[in-house]
Amino acid sequence: MTDGPPLAEAVDDTADDIATMEIRGAATIARAAADAVAAQARATDADDPEAFRSSMRAAGRRLYDTRPTAVSLPNALRYTLGRMEGDDVDTLRDAVLAAATAFTDRLDRAQRDLGRVGANRLRDGDTVMTHCHSTDALACVEAAVEQGKSISAIVKETRPRNQGHITAAELRELGVDVTLVVDSAARRYLDEADHVVVGADSIAADGGVVNKIGTSGLAVNARERGVPIMVAAQTIKLHPDTLTGHTVEIEMRDETEVIADADRADIGEITVENPAFDVTPPRYVDAIVTESGQFPPESIVTLMRELFGESADRPWEEPGTAGATPE
Numbered sequence: 001m002t003d004g005p006p007l008a009e010a011v012d013d014t015a016d017d018i019a020t021m022e023i024r025g026a027a028t029i030a031r032a033a034a035d036a037v038a039a040q041a042r043a044t045d046a047d048d049p050e051a052f053r054s055s056m057r058a059a060g061r062r063l064y065d066t067r068p069t070a071v072s073l074p075n076a077l078r079y080t081l082g083r084m085e086g087d088d089v090d091t092l093r094d095a096v097l098a099a100a101t102a103f104t105d106r107l108d109r110a111q112r113d114l115g116r117v118g119a120n121r122l123r124d125g126d127t128v129m130t131h132c133h134s135t136d137a138l139a140c141v142e143a144a145v146e147q148g149k150s151i152s153a154i155v156k157e158t159r160p161r162n163q164g165h166i167t168a169a170e171l172r173e174l175g176v177d178v179t180l181v182v183d184s185a186a187r188r189y190l191d192e193a194d195h196v197v198v199g200a201d202s203i204a205a206d207g208g209v210v211n212k213i214g215t216s217g218l219a220v221n222a223r224e225r226g227v228p229i230m231v232a233a234q235t236i237k238l239h240p241d242t243l244t245g246h247t248v249e250i251e252m253r254d255e256t257e258v259i260a261d262a263d264r265a266d267i268g269e270i271t272v273e274n275p276a277f278d279v280t281p282p283r284y285v286d287a288i289v290t291e292s293g294q295f296p297p298e299s300i301v302t303l304m305r306e307l308f309g310e311s312a313d314r315p316w317e318e319p320g321t322a323g324a325t326p327e
């Protein structure tokens with residue numbers, strides 16, 4: 001239990017679920033965060049505007065502190081808390097609830113729209129190779145199937161959490177033929193793939209794509225094999241802090257995801273590292289597909305400036321504290 005304004009149960013539950021990856025994937029995390037912000041707005045018993053704002057910021061910080069890499073989470077907080085305007089509690093609450101609804105509607109629309117753009121890159125009979133589980137990437141395949149195209153998939157299992165299994169199940173529901181391979185088989189099977197289709201947790205101002213660990217190696221191999229790499233990422237994946245030179249923090253996860261304690265003890269003293277994400281340099285990416293159309297990675301900065309200006313605010317921080325002022 002931390003000091004500060006009380007948090008709605010839904011905020012604590014959502015934060016725990018994001019941290020433990022019960023809720024995972026950048027778009028899904030963003031939706032859950034917006035819903036949790038709305039739950040806080042409904043539940044708080046703050047009875048003056050400043051207490052209400054402070055209570056909402058506390059919920060924002062609890063959610064923000066869960067996982068560091070997917071910028072969709074702070075962008076969801078920016079959208080919902082940034083629209084918290086009004087002079088009395090009822091008006092503030094209505095503003096937050098309306099912003100949360102608008103944000104989740106936007107997510108749905110953005111994914112549908114980028115799916116159609118991505119689908120236009122796929123031809124009837126194509127095979128895609130996937131990595132991890134991305135709802136944005138799957139939206140492209142789904143739209144292609146809806147356009148009547150027959151698509152097959154080679155799905156990388158994506159150690160250590162095997163999100164490829166989720167991708168395989170969802171592709172099967174779309175009627176896509178699926179071949180599941182271990183991560184280290186990717187290069188061999190690239191010869192059978194027409195596209196690599198992946199999602200993103202964050203996209204940097206230089207067009208670098210932050211996504212599940214292994215994406216960058218896959219992209220380098222795909223380029224060497226002449227297979228185009230498409231990144232499906234709605235604009236909430238654009239990382240505004242990178243406009244001012246900040247880098248994206250790569251989450252390091254628990255070592256037991258890599259090796260169980262008992263197996264590790266059998267080996268003897270070793271170091272185990274478990275980075276959850278990596279950065280694919282823009283030169284290995286052929287297209288970033290968003291709801292606003294497709295972009296070469298080098299030009300994504302233009303869209304980022306249009307959407308965020310030159311800097312990003314942090315409406316979950318207490319005014320006057322370190323980190324509250326954008327640099």
Ligand SMILES: O=C(COP(=O)(O)O)[C@H](O)[C@H](O)COP(=O)(O)O
Pocket residue numbers: 024025026027028070131132133134135136137163198199200201211212232276
């Ligand atoms: O890397 C992951 C998920 O990592 P984790 O499983 O560690 O959260 C996904 O490719 C992106 O989040 C995009 O997903 P979406 O397109 O659904 O936003």
